[in-house]
Amino acid sequence: MKLADDRMLEEIKEKVSSLNARLVNIRRDIHSHPELSGMEHRTSQLVARFLRECGIDVREGVGGYGVVGVLKGAKQGGVVGIRADMDALPMDDIKDKPYASKVKGVMHACGHDVHTTVLLGVAMVLSSIKDRLRGTVKFIFQPSEESGPGGAKSMIEDGALEEPAPQIMLALHCYPELEVGKIGCKDGVMTASSDRFTITVKGRSGHASRPHQTVDAILVASMTISAIQHIVSRRTDPLHHAVISIGTINGGTAPNIIADRVEMKGTVRTLDKDVRQKIPHYIELILKGITTATDATYDFHYEFGSPSVMNNPRVTDLAREAIKEALGSTALVELEEPQMGSEDFAYFAERVPATFLRLGTANPRKGITSSLHTPDFDVDEDAIGVGVTALSWITIKYLLQGGKI
């Protein structure tokens, strides 16, 4: 690293530590006032206010409650987009902490409060060196990550990636499988695609004692459920992971009446594009075969959701280098496996070379170990400074390189 860059890094680190108490307060404020997907009114207002305080141009109401901030450096250069999600989950917070959720049935159990705070921290840090910044940084605060079709899609449709168009994009997610101070990286596939389907099996009802005069929708549905599991075990290459789960089943009215209708809803997760494209076809073949054999009929509705997040190896390499420089080589963890969870950052990463990082948030010594989406989820708040340092330095490094990777 050049001496001037070295000095800049030291300055960034000092700035981050001076902001720490303020950022912890912001995180606790957002954590105690969680908002469900599509309802992020308060959070987006708070975000817009802090961005304006930093002298950043702000556009609100982008694809819902999305907020986009644009920071133009003193000199021309590359454009980096950084995205944070803002929504919470429909569950009760059982933590015994002063900053636990004040809203019954709503909780930041996926750490999106941390993501929002980290990105505000990055905005504060980068705006403080605006006079030396060579290029533009776009801060994308996204609503509705937890609920389909998702805020990433609606923000993109509403122009979040235009004027200026980012050349690379960054995002991170809390990751309690790693201890605080560590950041996980991976090339290629990072998360699963996530699709949904609804199957309605239609039969003919009648008295349960005269089944030969009926078409039993419950029996046909049960045959269908079993047969669908053959898609993963016998139709899919064992090296290409896939999950098909049926999560709801509804049908029937009484023990002595054959049901004429059963509705089932399920989800499909895959890590491979080809497998993803074939699964709806296989489900339909099973439905056709079983209903033909049983005189039933069916409706089948399949909805493609988020694709997999694909990490661009060159952007990920830039992140690896920056993390090692800013936080030391022990901070960088190579992740072996993708996750079967999904993440709508995939829509950004489909359009712009991007990397999605895993921010270590656990600290067993402080008893902070619970998983995402659990009612006592919490993070070691030192992760905020780690995230701000990493994202700030990756951004600066890219701009210092003249917007090239």
Ligand code: NI
């Ligand atoms: Ni999440």
